[in-house]
């Protein structure tokens with residue numbers, strides 16, 4: 158058994174190399190204290206590879222008592238698989254060669270008494286003295302640093318929710334392909350209806366969907382395809398060696414089609430679509446960021462077309478998208494700064510000339526371009542979140558106007574509000590409508606929501622459900638622009654409608670095109686049979702009005718009775734002539 162003083166003494170001798178002079182004795186004492194106190198693990202071995210010295214930090218690090226280690230071969234701290242390399246190197250140095258690792262810091266694996274392996278950083282030094290060769294090592298446990306490094310590396314390259322490569326890694330992957338001068342296709346994918354899942358079923362359901370997508374996509378794609386998640390519900394796919402538009406299109410379409418199968422998440426069957434845009438290298442771009450941007454423009458187009466679609470990039474998309482984005486930014490600013498305003502256009506009962514309703518129509522008081530009509534800015538909204546924001550604002554404004562009409566003694570006038578497609582699809586439409594009604598203290602039948610037949614038919618079952626729920630609250634529902642879309646006449650019976658608005662294209666030609674007159678007549682009869690009100694839109698002349706009367710049309714709206722006017726002018730108009738026909742105002 159070796160005693161502690163002996164160990165320290167020998168250690169000091171090894172560290173110092175010579176302990177004969179007074180100075181040396183002094184150095185030895187300092188070296189011993191230093192070796193005992195330091196957090197660095199110190200180990201030295203002799204020419205046979207046996208451990209001659211360990212300091213307390215080293216013993217603790219490897220899980221031994223110091224005395225246990227002394228005299229043992231140093232291989233007790235070296236993992237089995239690395240012992241051969243160690244012995245080879247050691248023998249070369251013992252044989253007189255210069256140590257290749259001398260003075261250098263290297264990272265290797267070490268093993269504890271209990272067998273656990275861990276990473277260490279080790280700095281070696283080799284010397285010769287009267288006892289022959291000696292070698293010492295300063296050892297640092299780097300487990301924590303390794304852990305941190307690998308976490309950072311993972312985070313830098315991987316999306317934590319799905320385990321897929323992230324945007325950063327995806328860019329590297331594209332770059333590698335481009336450098337090898339191979340053609341490729343970059344696909345961007347965005348889920349349709351993902352926000353609804355989050356809103357209705359909560360974020361954990363949303364996360365499950367994203368994880369399910371991360372499983373579904375690689376499964377349906379070719380083996381060399383790389384799927385990445387960019388964040389949110391946005392995924393990207395790299396198809397190496399696909400440079401042919403037809404091949405790319407068919408891959409992209411397969412992705413869209415794969416989403417026809419609903420997701421089964423936490424007991425919910427979720428029907429989600431995918432919109433896909435893609436760009437091809439080298440045809441559309443030769444740089445990774447550019448290709449992603451191109452695929453993104455195409456994705457935007459696919460989304461704007463109503464979703465569940467795929468589009469290939471073409472150069473016109475770029476400028477168009479940029480203009481729309483600028484317009485949207487400007488519109489958001491307009492909404493926040495009170496530049497948007499609702500105008501109101503009267504709706505007339507053709508029997509007595511009485512105004513029974515007004516339609517709210519949005520206008521933009523543009524600081525530079527003047528008063529803008531919806532055609533100049535609404536298309537930029539498409540399916541964007543801003544459409545919802547503007548839609549809810551419109552609903553609220555129109556409700557406040559209904560309250561004002563009530564206050565000036567015209568509670569008989571209902572206010573028509575146009576809905577954006579996004580509003581009809583929003584899961585909180587009913588609450589929003591109820592909220593506006595309550596906030597302004599109006600009765601539900603003071604509002605009539607206008608939806609175009611195309612919008613209503615888009616999500617057939619869902620919109621029927623939500624419109625039915627709305628109708629049950631007492632709110633009126635009008636089919637707008639009727640006759641221009643694909644609604645069958647039987648849909649008039651299925652939907653819970655109060656009003657049918659005949660599109661103005663029929664009225665415009667009612668005098669000179671017998672076909673249009675015949676359609677108008679049929680719609681009027683049908684609508685009356687079903688107990689709906691019928692409004693002819695876009696009535697501009699006395700002749701048109703006369704023709705409509707003859708066909709039995711009960712109501713009309715158009716320039717003949719009044720153009721859309723600001724709220725203040727509407728009040729004047731109604732106060733001045735509450736019940737009279739408003740022609741020529």
Ligand code: C2E
Nearest residue numbers: 517518519530531551575576577695696697714715716721
């Ligand atoms: P719409 O719902 O069919 O609205 C009627 C449009 O016809 C209005 O155009 C109105 O000014 C115009 N109009 C009325 N009488 C006549 C007429 O005698 N002759 C002609 N040629 N036109 C007439 P406006 O205000 O430019 O709105 C265009 C469209 O924009 C609306 O068509 C509606 O689809 C949409 N829109 C307007 N305001 C809103 C809104 O607040 N929300 C939503 N979601 N859409 C809106």
Ligand code: CA
Nearest residue numbers: 516575607637
């Ligand atoms: Ca309308």
Ligand code: CA
Nearest residue numbers: 637638658694
């Ligand atoms: Ca209309």
